[in-house]
Amino acid sequence: MDSSHVENDLVNVLFTEEQIQARLAELAREIERDYDGKDLLIVGILRGAVMVMADLARSFGRHLEMDWMAVSSYGSGTKSSGVVRILKDLDTDISGRHVIIVDEIIDTGLTLSWLTSNLGSRSPASVEICTLLRKPEALQMPVDVKYVGWDIPNEFVVGYGLDYRERYRNLRDIGTLAPHVYS
Numbered sequence: 001m002d003s004s005h006v007e008n009d010l011v012n013v014l015f016t017e018e019q020i021q022a023r024l025a026e027l028a029r030e031i032e033r034d035y036d037g038k039d040l041l042i043v044g045i046l047r048g049a050v051m052v053m054a055d056l057a058r059s060f061g062r063h064l065e066m067d068w069m070a071v072s073s074y075g076s077g078t079k080s081s082g083v084v085r086i087l088k089d090l091d092t093d094i095s096g097r098h099v100i101i102v103d104e105i106i107d108t109g110l111t112l113s114w115l116t117s118n119l120g121s122r123s124p125a126s127v128e129i130c131t132l133l134r135k136p137e138a139l140q141m142p143v144d145v146k147y148v149g150w151d152i153p154n155e156f157v158v159g160y161g162l163d164y165r166e167r168y169r170n171l172r173d174i175g176t177l178a179p180h181v182y183s
């Protein structure tokens, strides 16, 4: 669906489908340059990063491998709990591999800070992070992010994989959720 289907639930549209595609293509070019001649594994964090992974991966003009992890850090609401649990681990042995964790948003940074050190302990050649969005004002843990689509204000956003209670993930654009939806 697109923004017109959920017009009343959004305060505004932050990024359109076209803007997202263009930014992901830029990030793919950057990553291609940085990993030239290197074998690359990108790891998507379920479920939110599905759209980013699908479009980012297809923007590459080179081979790469894809794997997935599922972690839980949130309940069903809009606030991070700080507790991270692995619900689905990698199928790939990452020792000696160049890994990029792909996520759709960094909010408090708790999830990715924990995940980076978890993957870092498995002897990879390198671990970097690529996220479509980041909320600098919400950050509670330092996270070293190499590739960022955009920094955004500290507001709850939905669409393009981002959900509120499992809804809006299939929205093509990214928008700020109207407070009346969750209050």
Ligand code: IMP
Binding pocket: 048, 073, 074, 080, 103, 104, 105, 106, 107, 108, 109, 110, 111, 112, 155, 156, 157, 158, 162, 163, 164
């Ligand atoms: P963090 O651990 O606080 O950085 O949270 C990371 C996870 O929380 C993300 O991967 C999302 O699943 C979820 N999240 C954080 N902010 C938002 C938001 O604005 N909308 C939807 N999900 C969010």
Ligand code: MG
Binding pocket: 045, 046, 047, 048, 049, 103, 104, 105
């Ligand atoms: Mg996520």
